[in-house]
Amino acid sequence: MRIIFATHNRNKLAEIRKIMEDIAAEIVSKAELGVDFEPVEDGQSFSENSELKAVGIREYLREHGLLRQDDIIMADDSGLCVDYMDGEPGVYSARFMGEDTSYEVKNREIIRRLSGVEGEARAAHFTCDICAAFADGRVFHTEGIFPGFIANEPAGENGFGYDPILYLPAYGKTSAELDMEEKNKISHRGKALREMRRLLQSVRETDWKLEKRKIPNGESSADSNRVRRVLLVSDSHRKDDALLEIITKERPFEMLIHLGDAEGTESQIRKAAGEGVRCYFVEGNNDFFTSLPKELIVRIGKENCFLSHGHRYGVGMDVSFLADEARARGCGVAMFGHTHRPYLKTVNEVVCVNPGSISYPRQSDHKLTYMIVEVDGDGRLSYIQKYAN
Ligand code: IMP
DSSP states (O other), X not given: OEEEEOOOOHHHHHXXXXXXXXXXXXEEETTTTTOOOOOOOOOSSHHHHHHHHHHHXXXXXXXXXXXXXXXXXXXXXXXXXXXXXXXXXXXXXXXXXXXXXXXXXXXXXXXXXXXXXOGGGGEEEEEEEEEEEETTSOEEEEEEEEEEEEOSSXXXXXXXXXXXXXXXXXXXXXXXXXXXXXXXHHSHHHHHHHHHHHHHHHHHHHHHHHHHTTOOOOOOHHHHTTOOXXXXXXXXXXXXXXXXXXXXXXXXXXXXXXOXXXXXXXXXXXXXXOTTOEEEEOOOXXXXXXXXXXXXXXEETTEXXXXXXXXXXXXXXXXXXXXXXXXXXXXXXXXXOSSSSEEEEEETTEEEEEEOOSSSOOSTTOOOEEEEEXXXXXXXXXXXXXXXX
């Protein structure tokens, strides 16, 4: 595993090297790779900005043939949020009063704006969001908060930026009066980095398990960007007439997902979907003698989707086992079939989706069902339940 950190800041790099040293083979900055590309950070939140940076660099590396399969591109975005100023300067921390204004002036201005404000009302915190963008398209975030109060006077020479005005009652000091090691133990960035370390470890353990069980991950990100409509079907059981009609009716779509029990007609379905439509199939409990993957992870819009027929997780009784497995593998969506009943519900924070069956429906109206997944401009997914006729 190689971690590429999207920063020029030596202190940040030193900190991440220290925290991540035993989990990554190599930790380099983008500058050390000779990359000077700077993605535009025009998001409205810390997490949007960190993702813009990490994904922007990842795609740059991909386009220039520099991306390795086991790369993780990491980026952070941070800032000071002052309660009395409605969370400002927030994502504009670096640009507050202009990028070139000194922090001495910025800090004095914040203290001036809080004149007459006392006690709890002076609460403020640093926030840091870290985004890890995997070469295979997965994206993870962690967040750290460093709370304190706006000091009456700036104090301290250590640190940078707004450190001299964040007062920490537990220490009787400002953040700029802590030495670097002390600050890293309690800082927003330190917390977010340590949380990211834990997260990467658990993702890696899950990936190892996947590898052991020979469950391939679906390809993702480059394709996921152009996907706007996905045809989601399941349990066709060789009765493909309805499916062929649906394919004609629902065009255009860029991806077709079949969640199992096609029973051997996959190539016919692929052909009907047409060239340029990416087709994913997983093995159902009636797919004997097949080389189809048992499970897949496919990126659609900004979601990692866990694809499985579902019978191994007992979805007929309880969807939560499937939801938990999806979440453990870094997926916010679980797509499944097997029950022959359409289903759409958030279970244990995972959106669980079943398009129903296009051969033998079992819900009360006994209509053939499927779903269309639509991806909006921000990569969010919506699910439209449809009937075959
Ligand atoms: P960035 O995430 O490195 O771009 O930081 C944005 C801005 O937030 C910095 O320029 C500082 O103004 C402020 N900031 C973020 N973290 C800290 C910190 O630990 N101490 C002081 N200022 C910070």
